[in-house]
Amino acid sequence: MSRKASENVEYTLRSLSNLMGEKRRRQPDGSAGSSAAAAGERSLIAAESCSSINSQASGGELERAARRQFQQDETPGFVYVVSVFSALGGFLFGYDTGVVSGALLLLKRELNLGALWQELLVSSTVGAAALSALAGGVLNGLWGRRPCILLSSCFFIAGAALLAAAQDKETLLGGRIVVGLGIGVASMTVPVYIAEVAPPHLRGRLVTINTLFITGGQFFASVVDGAFSYLAKDGWRYMLGLSAVPAIIQFFGFLFLPESPRWLIQKGHTQKARRILSQIRGNQTIDEEYDSIKNNIEEEEKEVGAAGPVICRMLTYPPTRRALIVGCGLQMFQQLSGINTVMYYSATILQMSGVQDDSLAIWLAAVTAFTNFLFTLVGVWLVEKVGRRKLTLGSLTGTTVALIILALGFLLSAQVSPRVSLNPTDPSGQNSTCTNYSYCNGCMLDPDCGLCYKLNKSNVVESSCVPVKKESTMAAAWGRCSNETRFKREELFWAYNFCPTPYSWATLLGLILYLVFFAPGMGPMPWTVNSEIYPLWARSTGNACSSGVNWIFNVLVSLTFLHTAEYLTYYGAFFLYAGFAGMGLVFIYGCLPETKGKKLEEIESLFENRLCTCGISDSDEGRYIEYIRVKGSNYHLSDNDASDVE
Numbered sequence: 001m002s003r004k005a006s007e008n009v010e011y012t013l014r015s016l017s018n019l020m021g022e023k024r025r026r027q028p029d030g031s032a033g034s035s036a037a038a039a040g041e042r043s044l045i046a047a048e049s050c051s052s053i054n055s056q057a058s059g060g061e062l063e064r065a066a067r068r069q070f071q072q073d074e075t076p077g078f079v080y081v082v083s084v085f086s087a088l089g090g091f092l093f094g095y096d097t098g099v100v101s102g103a104l105l106l107l108k109r110e111l112n113l114g115a116l117w118q119e120l121l122v123s124s125t126v127g128a129a130a131l132s133a134l135a136g137g138v139l140n141g142l143w144g145r146r147p148c149i150l151l152s153s154c155f156f157i158a159g160a161a162l163l164a165a166a167q168d169k170e171t172l173l174g175g176r177i178v179v180g181l182g183i184g185v186a187s188m189t190v191p192v193y194i195a196e197v198a199p200p201h202l203r204g205r206l207v208t209i210n211t212l213f214i215t216g217g218q219f220f221a222s223v224v225d226g227a228f229s230y231l232a233k234d235g236w237r238y239m240l241g242l243s244a245v246p247a248i249i250q251f252f253g254f255l256f257l258p259e260s261p262r263w264l265i266q267k268g269h270t271q272k273a274r275r276i277l278s279q280i281r282g283n284q285t286i287d288e289e290y291d292s293i294k295n296n297i298e299e300e301e302k303e304v305g306a307a308g309p310v311i312c313r314m315l316t317y318p319p320t321r322r323a324l325i326v327g328c329g330l331q332m333f334q335q336l337s338g339i340n341t342v343m344y345y346s347a348t349i350l351q352m353s354g355v356q357d358d359s360l361a362i363w364l365a366a367v368t369a370f371t372n373f374l375f376t377l378v379g380v381w382l383v384e385k386v387g388r389r390k391l392t393l394g395s396l397t398g399t400t401v402a403l404i405i406l407a408l409g410f411l412l413s414a415q416v417s418p419r420v421s422l423n424p425t426d427p428s429g430q431n432s433t434c435t436n437y438s439y440c441n442g443c444m445l446d447p448d449c450g451l452c453y454k455l456n457k458s459n460v461v462e463s464s465c466v467p468v469k470k471e472s473t474m475a476a477a478w479g480r481c482s483n484e485t486r487f488k489r490e491e492l493f494w495a496y497n498f499c500p501t502p503y504s505w506a507t508l509l510g511l512i513l514y515l516v517f518f519a520p521g522m523g524p525m526p527w528t529v530n531s532e533i534y535p536l537w538a539r540s541t542g543n544a545c546s547s548g549v550n551w552i553f554n555v556l557v558s559l560t561f562l563h564t565a566e567y568l569t570y571y572g573a574f575f576l577y578a579g580f581a582g583m584g585l586v587f588i589y590g591c592l593p594e595t596k597g598k599k600l601e602e603i604e605s606l607f608e609n610r611l612c613t614c615g616i617s618d619s620d621e622g623r624y625i626e627y628i629r630v631k632g633s634n635y636h637l638s639d640n641d642a643s644d645v646e
C-alpha cells in the first residue's frame, strides 16, 4: 500500500540557516540528491531575512502569527512527560552523590568508620559511575536508550535496598558501588534520550531540565540529611534508602514510555519509529523530520562506513573527532572549575565564614545546594533565549571572577591568621606536629590538627594547636577541647579545618557568586551540548566518553582537594581552580559552536571547519535565513520502509 501524507496546505516556520548550511555542504560532492533535501527544496519557499527585514511591520506580524501557531502545534505535552520521567535519573544522580555527606556523619559514629572507609564510601560511587558511564555507550548502542534507563533504575533500587538494610561496612560499600553503576548509566543515557525525543526549539530547555533535576536531587538530599541528622540511630538508613522511591516511579513509568525514534530508525525499525515519532509530536506532521533523520543515517553510513569500533571511526573522522574534543573538554573544565569542592566542602567553607554550629552548617549547606538548584532554573529559562555558547561563556567568566574572590577571601584570612599562644604538652608524651605551628593557618591545613581557643569580644585568645580525635573531627584528642560538652560549657571553641577570621564575608560572597554564575551555564551546558553535538552513529559513544571524563575529573578534583589545600593552602587551591576556569574560557571561546535551534542532524556540519575557529565566526550569529514551508506532502511508503511492518 502506498500511503500519501496529507495534501493539506500547511505552514511551518523554522529557523533554517542551518539547513542552508546543510545544502551548501552537500552541493559540491553532488550528493544533494538525497530525498529529504530534494523534497525539502521542492516544498520550501526560501525567504532570506536579516533583522532589518524582520522589523518591517506587515512581514513581522505574519511571521509572529505563524510562529505562534507553529509553537503551539509543536509542543505536545507527551514530550514533557517523557522528559520528566527520564530526568528522574538526574534526580537520583544528584540525590545519591549529595546524600552521602550527611549519612557519613551518622555512619562514622555508629559503625566506627575511619577516614579510609569514609573516603571509600564516597569515592567508590563516583569511580563506579565513571566505569559504567563508559560501558553505557556500548549498551546504549546495542539495546537502545529505554532499556538502559530501566537498567539504571534497577541499579538505583537494588543499591538503595542494600544500603538501607546494611549491617556492616562491606555491604555499605557494595550498595554504594551498585548505586554508582546506576548513576553512570543514567548520566550518559538521559541527556541523549531527551535530546532525541525533543523538538529542536525545546531541546536545550528539556535537556537542561535534567541538570535541574540533578541539582534538585542534591538540594533534596541536603534537606533529608538535615532532617534525619537528629535521628542518631539508623537515621542514615532512611537517608540512603529513600532514593528507592523515585527509582521505582521511574522504572514503572518507563515500562510505558517509548524508545528513542532515532535509535529505532538506526536499527531499521522504521515503522515503529514513525509511530513513536508521531505519538511524541502530537498533531504535527512528522514526514520531514522522519525523512531527515533517515537520510542522515544513510548518508552518515556512506560517509564514515560501518566497519570497526565506533570510537576508532570517531577519531579518524574529523567532524566527530572535533566534537569529541569539544564535548570532553567541556566536561573536564566543568569539574576543573571546582564545582564539587564547593558542593562537598560548602559546610567547611561556611564554617570558615564564622558559622560555628554543626547543624547550622548542615542547614546552610542546604541553602548552598538550593542556590545551585535555583540558578540552574535560570539556565533552563536562558538556554533557548541566549543560546548555549553565550550562556556558557558568560557563566564561566562569572565563575572565574567568583573563584578569584573566594581565593582572595582565603588569602586575606590567612594574612590575619590568629597566633597560637599556648603550647600544651601531650599527656601521653607522644610527639605531634601540631604543637609546632605558630599560626592557626598552618594548624588548619594539617589534617591531623585543630585549634582550641577562647574569644574575647571577637579576638582569639588562649589558643593552642592540638591533635584531632581519630574517631571524630568534632573534638581534640586530648586537652581542653577533648570533650565536646565540656568545652562548650567552658566557652571554648574547637576549629577543625578552618580559622576564625574577620574576612568571612569575602569567602561567603565568593561562594554565593560562584553558584550564581556556575549554575545556569557551566553546570548544565556540558551535558546539554554533549547530547546534541554527535551524529547518531557516534552519539552513545561520544556521550559515554564525555560522561566518563566528567566522572574521572570529579574524582580527581574532589579527592585531591584537601591535599591540594595542604600543599597550596586554601587560597592557592582556589587560585588554581580560577586558573583552570580561565583556560576553560579560552577553550570555549575558541571551540564551542552555537547549536541552539538546529536539528540534531544538522549539527555535524558545525564541526566541519578547523577546530577552535568559533570565536572568529561570532559576528555571523545575528543573521539568519528562514524558509517557509508551504506545502508538505512528500512521504511515500515506497521508501523501503516496510522493514519492520508488524
Ligand SMILES: O[C@H]1[C@H](O)[C@@H](O)[C@H](O)[C@@H](O)[C@H]1O
Pocket (backbone or CB within 6 Å): 211, 214, 215, 218, 334, 339, 340, 343, 372, 522, 523, 524, 527, 550, 554
Ligand atoms: O552539572 C552537574 C551539577 O552542576 C552538579 O551540581 C555537580 O555536582 C555535577 O558534578 C555536575 O556534573
